[in-house]
Amino acid sequence: MFNDIGPLELVTLIVLAVLVFGPDKLPKVIQDVTRTIRKIREFSESAKNDIREELGPEFKDFEFEDLNPKTFIRKQLDNEDLGLKEIRNGFDLKKEMAEVTDAVHSRDSDPSSASSAGAAGASGGRIDMTKKPETPGPDDRPPFDADAT
Numbered sequence: 201m202f203n204d205i206g207p208l209e210l211v212t213l214i215v216l217a218v219l220v221f222g223p224d225k226l227p228k229v230i231q232d233v234t235r236t237i238r239k240i241r242e243f244s245e246s247a248k249n250d251i252r253e254e255l256g257p258e259f260k261d262f263e264f265e266d267l268n269p270k271t272f273i274r275k276q277l278d279n280e281d282l283g284l285k286e287i288r289n290g291f292d293l294k295k296e297m298a299e300v301t302d303a304v305h306s307r308d309s310d311p312s313s314a315s316s317a318g319a320a321g322a323s324g325g326r327i328d329m330t331k332k333p334e335t336p337g338p339d340d341r342p343p344f345d346a347d348a349t
Contacts (some may be wrong), residue, residue, distance in 0.1 A: 217229075
């Protein structure tokens with residue numbers, strides 16, 4: 201419940217509570233707060249039990265945490281009946297990424313792609329992707345922009 205409160209924050213809250221309520225009333229305030237939290241928990245548990253009873257025996261394994269979309273999706277993806285684990289384990293992501301990297305750097309990862317490397321040109325399978333300035337021919341005019349003049 202209080203996983204994100206650090207020790208310094210907890211000490212600060214205790215000192216603040218002592219200053220606000222005083223050392224005389226602090227135990228009574230703590231008792232009132234714990235009693236209220238206990239009543240809220242009892243009310244929520246009785247409401248959950250009432251809902252389960254109303255749903256009937258076919259929903260006896262119903263969990264209210266499943267109403268959270270993240271939990272529901274995670275539970276459905278981990279379901280063994282669907283066979284998704286076999287599909288997910290069938291993908292070798294490292295191998296796929298290595299193949300993509302090799303293709304980007306135009307390396308040959310297997311002999312079957314050697315025929316496609318021969319069509320890439322005489323530069324040893326590498327494609328020169330650097331932008332080189334075009335040299336204008338003798339009859340070419342420089343680009344003309346009517347709005348710039």
